[in-house]
Structure formats: structure tokens, C-alpha cells
Amino acid sequence: MKNNPIIPYILIMAFGIGLIFFMSLNGAGKNKEEAQNGETGGATQEINGEAIVQKSCIGCHGGDLTGGMGPDLTKGLDAEHVKTVVMKGQGGMPAVVTNEAEAQAVADYISSLK
Missing domain, CATH: 1.10.760.10 (Cytochrome c-like domain)
Structure with missing residues (x-):
């Protein structure tokens, strides 16, 4: 790492991509949960x-x-x-x-x- 200055940037990029991937999995799971709540009679919102x-x-x-x-x-x-x-x-x-x-x-x- 001392001789090649690009390695820290590659590590930061890999960490960022991994973080985005795992955060998107969490969000996709919540969308499914919200859709199931809507189908099973979750709270209906009145339009004002x-x-x-x-x-x-x-x-x-x-x-x-x-x-x-x-x-x-x-x-x-x-x-x-x-x-x-x-x-x-x-x-x-x-x-x-x-x-x-x-x-x-x-x-x-x-x-x-x-």
C-alpha cells in the first residue's frame, strides 16, 4: 500500500458499493412488508x-x-x-x-x- 496510492481509493469504492448493495436489500424487504400490509388490510389513508x-x-x-x-x-x-x-x-x-x-x-x- 505504501507504493501504490490507488489501493485506498479502490478499497473505499468497494466499501461504498457493498454498502449500497446491503442498504438496497433492506429497502426491498421493507417494500414487500408494506405491500403485504396493504393487502391484508393495513391502515387506509383518507384523501384530504x-x-x-x-x-x-x-x-x-x-x-x-x-x-x-x-x-x-x-x-x-x-x-x-x-x-x-x-x-x-x-x-x-x-x-x-x-x-x-x-x-x-x-x-x-x-x-x-x-
């Missing part, structure tokens, strides 16, 4: 439309959703129209969610605003 709106919509529609760069969302919009726009986008607005259940939760929340 208001939280999705607060995270994704206030940047363009304003903090109170009465309009900003985007239009006013507090005028009792049709839920089906909102669901379509949220999933596919419209004009300059990109799609916000791809999951239909999340889109329905957002549409229900927005259509309930007054």
Missing part, C-alpha cells in the same frame, strides 16, 4: 382534498382561492369540470394530480367553496 388544494393551488389561485394569476375558485364550480381540469390541465394550468380519487377529493372540496 383541502390539503392537496393548499399545497398545489394557492400559488396561482391565491391563499383564499379568490383568484390571482388563475381564476376565482370560490364560485361553486361544477365538480366534474374541476375533476377533469385537475387531472388533465386546461390552458396554462398543468395537471395537478393523476390519481382519480385525489382528483375527486379536490373537486368535492372546490365545489363546496362559497
Whole structure:
């Protein structure tokens, strides 16, 4: 090792690759465990439309959703129209969610605003 300075770098690289390999095995085992919990009736998570709106919509529609760069969302919009726009986008607005259940939760929340 005294004569060849590349050996420490090779050892560090081998240690890093081994570490990554063993950490990925641990992660793969946890994915299987989580999938089994989901199939056997693990805790179901309720989708919160208001939280999705607060995270994704206030940047363009304003903090109170009465309009900003985007239009006013507090005028009792049709839920089906909102669901379509949220999933596919419209004009300059990109799609916000791809999951239909999340889109329905957002549409229900927005259509309930007054």
C-alpha cells in the first residue's frame, strides 16, 4: 500500500458499493412488508382534498382561492369540470394530480367553496 496510492481509493469504492448493495436489500424487504400490509388490510389513508388544494393551488389561485394569476375558485364550480381540469390541465394550468380519487377529493372540496 505504501507504493501504490490507488489501493485506498479502490478499497473505499468497494466499501461504498457493498454498502449500497446491503442498504438496497433492506429497502426491498421493507417494500414487500408494506405491500403485504396493504393487502391484508393495513391502515387506509383518507384523501384530504383541502390539503392537496393548499399545497398545489394557492400559488396561482391565491391563499383564499379568490383568484390571482388563475381564476376565482370560490364560485361553486361544477365538480366534474374541476375533476377533469385537475387531472388533465386546461390552458396554462398543468395537471395537478393523476390519481382519480385525489382528483375527486379536490373537486368535492372546490365545489363546496362559497
